[in-house]
Amino acid sequence: MRCLKALLEGLSWSMPVQAYTNIPEVENNLINPKFETEVLQVIRKHPEIVKEALQAYQQQQQKQQQVRLLECCVATPSVQ
Numbered sequence: 001m002r003c004l005k006a007l008l009e010g011l012s013w014s015m016p017v018q019a020y021t022n023i024p025e026v027e028n029n030l031i032n033p034k035f036e037t038e039v040l041q042v043i044r045k046h047p048e049i050v051k052e053a054l055q056a057y058q059q060q061q062q063k064q065q066q067v068r069l070l071e072c073c074v075a076t077p078s079v080q
Helices: 002-012 033-045 047-075
Strands: none
Touching: 033 047
């Protein structure tokens, strides 16, 4: 289960929606159907993994947004 979580965090969030990717393997349907079936079975048995991965991704995005905001505030001093 830990491997699936790493897979979801590493791959899924780098390409959140298959339709929007420029990955040749995805566009040309070169993904191994057996592997895809196995991954989907594990996800169906353990949907909490997807939820945990999504929450981790959202937290990461929020932290990155906060850092960008702080960098912007430091780079742009306020006018008095």
